[in-house]
Amino acid sequence: MARSPRRITRRDIRKPDQFVAVTGEIFHFVKQKRKPFIGAAAAVVLALVGLWGWDAYAQRQNHLAAKDYVQGVNLYHAGKYADAVQRFDKAKEYTLSSYSAPALLYQANSYLALGDPAKAAASLEELLQQERKQSLLRQLGLLSLAYLHETAGNCKEAGPSFAEAEKIVAPFTDEAILGKARCGMETQDLKGALESYRQYLTSYPAGDRVGEVTIRVQELEAKVAASGGK
Known part of the structure; x- marks a missing residue:
């Protein structure tokens, strides 16, 4: 049996619906928290202005x-x-x-x-x-500083700069390896120099200086062998 629709009374009409009730609660909450709300809004605006200004x-x-x-x-x-x-x-x-x-x-x-x-x-x-940053610019700075020390005959200072430049993945890593090898020879670290030259041949088999480096490797191998591997 169909149920008859519920009769709406005057009291129901005067009663606010859910939307009005919820809106009223929000308005009341905002009214209570007006100062914090205004402060937060001002902070957001200031942050945006600050970012734009910066x-x-x-x-x-x-x-x-x-x-x-x-x-x-x-x-x-x-x-x-x-x-x-x-x-x-x-x-x-x-x-x-x-x-x-x-x-x-x-x-x-x-x-x-x-x-x-x-x-x-x-x-x-x-x-x-x-x-x-480990950038090309840093590698160039390290190489320039290393060359400066090397030219002044100070390979103890140049060596670390060459070594750090070598670790940076950038176009002049081969120059850093060769610089480290030269300084190894200058400071009588023959095994270190030999290792660097070998590394160059391994990493740059078609490099412009392969012929020169190959001769260096042969010379150093003979010297290291003659010194008993020291």
Whole structure:
């Protein structure tokens, strides 16, 4: 038997439905928590403004650094090394930019061209402090510093830089291996030098210096054998 529909009374009409009730509860809760809500909203807005401001600041730094960096590179290639150093000094001050570390590498080369290896080394050390990632730029900085020490006859300082540069997966790993081998010979670490030269032949069988390195390996093998393997 069909049930007759429930009769709606005046009391039912006056009673708020579920939507109105829930909305009222939310409104009441927000009213009670108005200050915390406003504070949280303000914090979100401030965070968004801060992020936008930081991004704008970083972009401006990059733009200003690029200007000084490009001018410095042009001066360097024009042979005006002292002027280039000054430009690179300005570019490296924008530490948030992507031009700061490359500016230090160019600055080191400018100091070398001016015959000031001490300042060149200082620029390279600053570069390595700034560029912590295992990148091509760090490898170039390490190799440049190693070459600087090697040229000065200080292979004890050059060796560790060559060794660290070798560990970075980048285009000049072969140069790092050869540099480490040369310093091994210079410091009379013949077994270490032999190991490095062998590593070069294994890693770069079609390398440009395979012929030269093969001769070095043969010479070192004879010397190590003559010294009783020491």
